[in-house]
Amino acid sequence: MALVQIENVSKTYQMGEVPVKALQDVSLSIEEASFVSFVGPSGSGKTTILNLIGCLDKPTAGDVFVAGEHINLLNRKQSAAFRGSALGFIFQSFNLLPVLTAYENIEYPLVMIKNISQSIRSKAVHKVLKAVGIMEQKDKFPDQLSGGQKQRVAVARALVTQPKLVLADEPTANLDKKSAVNVIQLMRAMRDEFGTTFIFSTHDPKIMKEAEVIFTLEDGMLVN
Amino acid sequence: MNKIFKMAIRNLLRYKRRTLLTALLITVGVLTVILFSGLAGSFKEMMIGQITDSNLAQMQIHKKGYVSSIDSMPLNLNLSPKEYKTIEKILQDHPDVVAYAPRIKLSAMLSNYSETTNIRLNAVDPEKETMVCPDVGNRMVFKDNVRKKIFVKPGEIIIPKNLAKGMKVKAGSLVVIVAQNRDGSINGLNFTVAAIIESVLGPQGKEGYIHIKDARTLLRMEKPEVTEIAIRIKNFNKLSAVYTDLKSSLLKFENKKGGLIFEIHTWEKLSPFVNIANMIDLMTISMKLIMIAIVLISILNVMIMSVYERIREIGTMIAIGTSPGKIMGLFLSEGFFLGLISGIAGNIIGIAGIYLLNIFKIRFSFGRMDNLLLSPAININELFWLTAIVLLVSVFATLQPAYKASKMEPVDALRHV
Numbered sequence: 001m002a003l004v005q006i007e008n009v010s011k012t013y014q015m016g017e018v019p020v021k022a023l024q025d026v027s028l029s030i031e032e033a034s035f036v037s038f039v040g041p042s043g044s045g046k047t048t049i050l051n052l053i054g055c056l057d058k059p060t061a062g063d064v065f066v067a068g069e070h071i072n073l074l075n076r077k078q079s080a081a082f083r084g085s086a087l088g089f090i091f092q093s094f095n096l097l098p099v100l101t102a103y104e105n106i107e108y109p110l111v112m113i114k115n116i117s118q119s120i121r122s123k124a125v126h127k128v129l130k131a132v133g134i135m136e137q138k139d140k141f142p143d144q145l146s147g148g149q150k151q152r153v154a155v156a157r158a159l160v161t162q163p164k165l166v167l168a169d170e171p172t173a174n175l176d177k178k179s180a181v182n183v184i185q186l187m188r189a190m191r192d193e194f195g196t197t198f199i200f201s202t203h204d205p206k207i208m209k210e211a212e213v214i215f216t217l218e219d220g221m222l223v224n
Numbered sequence: 225m226n227k228i229f230k231m232a233i234r235n236l237l238r239y240k241r242r243t244l245l246t247a248l249l250i251t252v253g254v255l256t257v258i259l260f261s262g263l264a265g266s267f268k269e270m271m272i273g274q275i276t277d278s279n280l281a282q283m284q285i286h287k288k289g290y291v292s293s294i295d296s297m298p299l300n301l302n303l304s305p306k307e308y309k310t311i312e313k314i315l316q317d318h319p320d321v322v323a324y325a326p327r328i329k330l331s332a333m334l335s336n337y338s339e340t341t342n343i344r345l346n347a348v349d350p351e352k353e354t355m356v357c358p359d360v361g362n363r364m365v366f367k368d369n370v371r372k373k374i375f376v377k378p379g380e381i382i383i384p385k386n387l388a389k390g391m392k393v394k395a396g397s398l399v400v401i402v403a404q405n406r407d408g409s410i411n412g413l414n415f416t417v418a419a420i421i422e423s424v425l426g427p428q429g430k431e432g433y434i435h436i437k438d439a440r441t442l443l444r445m446e447k448p449e450v451t452e453i454a455i456r457i458k459n460f461n462k463l464s465a466v467y468t469d470l471k472s473s474l475l476k477f478e479n480k481k482g483g484l485i486f487e488i489h490t491w492e493k494l495s496p497f498v499n500i501a502n503m504i505d506l507m508t509i510s511m512k513l514i515m516i517a518i519v520l521i522s523i524l525n526v527m528i529m530s531v532y533e534r535i536r537e538i539g540t541m542i543a544i545g546t547s548p549g550k551i552m553g554l555f556l557s558e559g560f561f562l563g564l565i566s567g568i569a570g571n572i573i574g575i576a577g578i579y580l581l582n583i584f585k586i587r588f589s590f591g592r593m594d595n596l597l598l599s600p601a602i603n604i605n606e607l608f609w610l611t612a613i614v615l616l617v618s619v620f621a622t623l624q625p626a627y628k629a630s631k632m633e634p635v636d637a638l639r640h641v
Contacts, residue, residue: 056543056634077547084545091638095540099234111227113545157544 001068002029003165003197004053009062011048011220022048023059023220030199030213032164035191037211038201044217046201047169053199054087054167055079067164084113088158088196090168090187094150096142096157102149103129103138106156114161128156131193132186148179152186159190166190168200172207184210228550232557235530236565246526247566250614253515254570255577257610260511262578262600263586264504270596272501276491278359281325281454282463284494285311285474288487290451291494297331297344299406302449307485311453314473320457320466323355326450328439332403334383334432336391343387345401346431347439350374356456364419367395372418375433380418382433388420395419401434405443413442463490512610516617519566523559523621531555531625538629539637548630555626556619563618567611578602 011023023045030036038046051057052064055071056079064071067086074082083089096105107125110116116124129135132152142150151171158166168187172180184207187198202208216224236243276282290301303311308326315324328347333340351374353360361375364382376382381401383393393399395417402412415434423430440448457466467490474486492498531538541551578600586598 051635054543056638080542080545080547082545083543087545089540089543091540093536095536095638097231097537097540099231099238108227109544112541112550113547 001065003032003034003067004028004030004199005063005065006049006053007063007065009049009052009059009064011045011052011057012060021220023052025062026217026220026222027062028215028222030197032197033191033195034197034199035188035210035212036197036199036215037208037213038199038215038217039203039208040217041203043219045220046203046217048220049217050167050169050199050201053165054089055083084109085161086164088161088163088166090151090154090158090166090171090200092170092173094142094147094154094174096150096153098142101139101141102134102145102153105142105153106160109157109161124160124162125156128160131159131190132156146179147175148182151175151179151183155183155186155190159194159196162194163196165197165199168198170201170203172202172204177206180204180207181210225553228553228557229561231554232561235554235558236561239530242526242529243562246522246562247569249522250519250563250566250618251570251573253518254567254610254614255574257508257511257515258570258574258602258607259577259581259600261508261606262574262581262602263598264508265602266598266600268501268504270598271497272491274359274596275495275497276357276460278357278363280491280494281356282457282460283455283467283470283488283490285453285455285470285486285488286451288484291487291489297329297451299330299443299451302328302406302451303453303486304449305447308448308450308453310477311474311486314470315453315455318466318470318473320459320462320469321455322458323352323456325349325352325356325454326436327353327452327454328436328443328449329431329451330403330439330443332401332442334387334391335400335402336393336397337400339391341387341391343383343401344431345381345403345434345439347434347436348376349436350376353454356454363422365395365422366419376418376435378435378437379414379416380435381415382419382421383417384430384432385420385422386430387432388417393417401442403442405445407444409444411442411444413438512613516613519563519614519617520621523562523618524624526562527555527559527622527625530558531629534629535632535637535640538632539634539640542632542634543638551632552626552630555629556622559618559622559626560615563615564611567614570614571607571611574602574607 006026006028009023009026013020013022026049038049040046052059053066055066055074058072069082071082097108100108103125106128107121110121110124129138132155134149134152134156137145137149145153172183175183188210190196191198208214215222287301287303315321326349330345330347332343332345334343361371364375366372381399388394397417399415399417400412401415402410404410421433457463467488471488474488475484477485479485538551581600588596588598
């Protein structure tokens with residue numbers, strides 16, 4: 001079975017009294033260790049499909065399987081546990097916890113979610129710190145880092161638990177061109193080093209080019 | 225857990241001004257309660273001490289029915305020598321009773337040979353009375369200001385201050401006391417005024433003193449009867465327990481009709497000050513309730529704001545897999561630490577305040593009592609419970625915002641701007 005299997009998934013939001021079809025009958029599969037991008041204009045359903053794969057939302061119809069888990073059936077607590085163990089997240093606005101240093105932000109999932117001992121944690125954090133190239137910034141707080149550095153910390157935080165899948169919603173949208181390319185190349189390098197599947201969304205053609213598999217969405221439908 | 229505590233403290237420090245203002249508000253609340261408890265408690269204890277140690281005694285035993293007719297000072301409700309012996313045996317056998325003193329209460333006429341007025345008299349054995357009410361002599365002003373070890377001897381009388389002023393008598397003056405005994409016959413005796421006594425709160429606080437032997441002569445008692453037995457115990461804090469104990473011992477004695485022979489009362493049933501003491505307790509509780517309201521509202525307010533401002537942050541934590549319990553734990557810890565810091569600060573400033581109040585002594589008048597000195601104090605248990613209340617209320621006030629944070633939908637929270 002593929003790492004991600006989406007079967008006839010639809011998602012409808014209620015905007016006041018008007019139903020909005022965010023996704024319509026989408027089916028696709030993504031293999032392990034792929035470097036995948038969802039592309040399309042704003043409102044095409046990129047974030048919605050990432051939320052469904054990321055177990056952050058539930059489809060109105062259809063089934064979503066991630067790493068063999070039928071995630072439609074998970075309750076709130078099980079969803080949180082599944083996200084903590086199998087998934088990593090990178091956000092457009094970095095979403096680092098402002099009261100924690102770069103090191104502590106990366107360490108956070110290991111302490112708060114996986115409850116791993118100090119010595120193992122330290123090794124794991126140092127490994128990803130080195131891999132993303134921000135060892136020198138490890139003791140800085142997020143407001144002392146540049147956008148590119150923050151996103152590197154976010155990548156490291158997503159990878160530190162060694163998830164099967166990392167989801168990144170517009171990870172380069174808040175970065176300058178150079179930093180954006182660097183972050184995408186870093187993600188790809190991480191895929192190569194750790195074998196982690198990366199799925200990201202973008203509408204930047206230069207970033208799209210970096211993806212190995214591209215799914216194009218338009219008005220909630222998969223067109224390519 | 226350490227990580228949650230660390231994050232909680234850093235989150236509090238993140239909004240320094242807001243945390244400081246909230247902590248200051250709670251600190252002021254705790255400080256107010258400590259100072260009020262210290263002052264009110266000191267006033268209450270001092271007044272109770274004045275009443276029990278210089279006049280009333282901690283407990284009194286009477287013939288059944290005496291206290292309900294105490295205003296008329298009846299002589300037909302005296303304890304017989306046999307009854308006195310019975311009670312004496314009980315008191316001697318009780319390990320917590322340190323002293324007891326017999327008293328005869330009577331109403332009489334006082335004459336300075338030109339004017340006459342009525343006077344309430346307390347006839348005592350001065351040595352025993354001093355054991356029961358050690359401060360009784362402190363209220364007396366003797367001739368040439370020389371305090372006597374035995375404050376009243378046979379042939380001497382101690383007259384209340386206001387009465388002495390009205391009758392124009394002073395220490396050394398000669399007066400006549402005329403009293404009617406139980407059978408209706410009238411008798412009079414000459415007395416020398418030994419001292420003038422200051423008043424204490426309550427009806428028994430304006431009584432004069434004579435020697436118990438003189439009272440028996442004046443009232444032509446054939447047998448040595450007493451009106452009441454005043455009692456002092458080792459530890460005032462055990463008053464209630466000793467009272468219950470003695471009461472159960474006295475309950476065993478019944479008259480031929482099956483009615484009780486004796487009655488025992490603590491000072492609370494004998495002095496009107498108990499109403500003031502209850503009011504002080506009520507006011508202290510009210511202060512604590514106001515403090516609880518301050519803590520509740522200020523922490524609830526600050527935590528609701530905190531949750532609202534950090535919706536995206538909460539969304540991120542939930543999205544990356546933090547359990548709802550840990551999200552709740554984080555916010556509860558913030559409320560707990562805010563309460564803890566404020567409670568400790570309030571305690572430290574409160575103790576310093578009490579210390580300062582003891583340095584700059586507070587003197588005041590209450591009723592007819594002048595120059596009373598307050599010594600505010602607060603015990604460690606009170607501080608412990610106060611801090612515990614602050615912590616409990618802080619956590620309680622944080623429950624709703626913390627629950628709300630833990631139940632957020634990550635998709636909605638991440639979308640929040």
